[in-house]
Amino acid sequence: MKADLHVHSHYSDGSDSVRDILKEAQKNGVTHISIVDHDTVDGQKMISELGMEYNITTIPGIEISAYDFKRKRKVHVLGYDYQPNAFHIQKVCQPILQRRQEHSLWLMQQIKDGGYTIDEKVIRESALPSQTIYKQHIMNHLTNASYSSSIYRDLYIKLFKNSTVGDIEYADVFTAVEAIVADGGLAVVAHPGQLDSYELIPELVEAGLGGIERNHMDHTQQDHQKIEALAESYDLVMTGGTDYHGLFGKPIKIGDITSPVNALFT
Secondary structure: EEEEHHHHHHOOOOOOOOHHHHHHHHHHHEEEEOOOOEEOOHHHHHHHHHHHHOOEEOOOEEEEEEEEEOOOEEEEEEEEOOOOOHHHHHHHHHHHHHHHHHHHHHHHHHHHHOOOOOOOOHHHHHHHHOOOHHHHHHHHHHHHOOOOOHHHHHHHHHOOOOOOOOOOEEEEHHHHHHHHHHOOEEEEEEHHHHHHHHHHHHHHHOOOOOOEEEEOOOHHHHHHHHHHHHHHHOOEEEEOOOOOOOHHHOOOOOOOOOOHHHOOOO
C-alpha cells in the first residue's frame, strides 16, 4: 500500500483536475489517496467514481481553515472518511467560503486600484470548478512565473503580505473538529510543525481529535519525534501526504510523501 492523504485539486486552490491527479497517482504507484480541498466537499462523488476507474482507493477528505482563538494562531484540520452528506462539516465551512470569496473580490479591486490590469470575469472562469476565488487564482492571472520562483514570491508578498490586506475569520478549531466527528469522520491536525499546533493537541483530543499529520514536506526530524510522542500519549492515528497543489504549490510529485501504514483506511 502507498497512501498520499493530503492532495488538493482544482475544487479549491490546486491547479490539477481530479482525473489528472488520479492519473498521476496511478503512474506513481499510489494505492490510496485523499483529496482534501479547503473548506469544501465538492467533487467527492466524482473522486470516488474516478478512483474506481483508476483502481485507487479514494478516501473522502477535507481541510478546514480553523483558528485557535486562545493562542491566536491558525490551525488546519483534516477530515477523513466522513458521511457523504457532510452536514455538520458544510455548516461550518460555508461561511468560510463566503468570507473568502468576498475578501478575494475586495483584493482584486485593491490590486486594480494599484494599477494592475485584472479581469474579474476571467479569474472567475479560470477558478472553476472551484466556486471560490483563491489568491492562487489571482496570481495565476497576473503572472506566468512558477510558484517557487522569486518573481512569484516577490509579487505575492507585495500584494498579499502587507498590513492593509487583512484576513478572513476562520472557524473555531474545536467547532471544526466536532463537526468532522459529528459526520462520522476522523479529525486530524494538519502539519502541526508548520503552524506550531503542538500545545493545542491535548485540548483537541477532548473534542474528539483522532489523528495528527506526521509526514509533511515542512516537518523536520524534531517534528516527527514530537508527533510520535503525542500520538503515543493520546492514542492518535498518524497520517501524511504531499500537500500537493500542482503548479499552485511547491514542486512535488503525488506519492513522494506517504502516510504511515497505521493510517490507512481499508
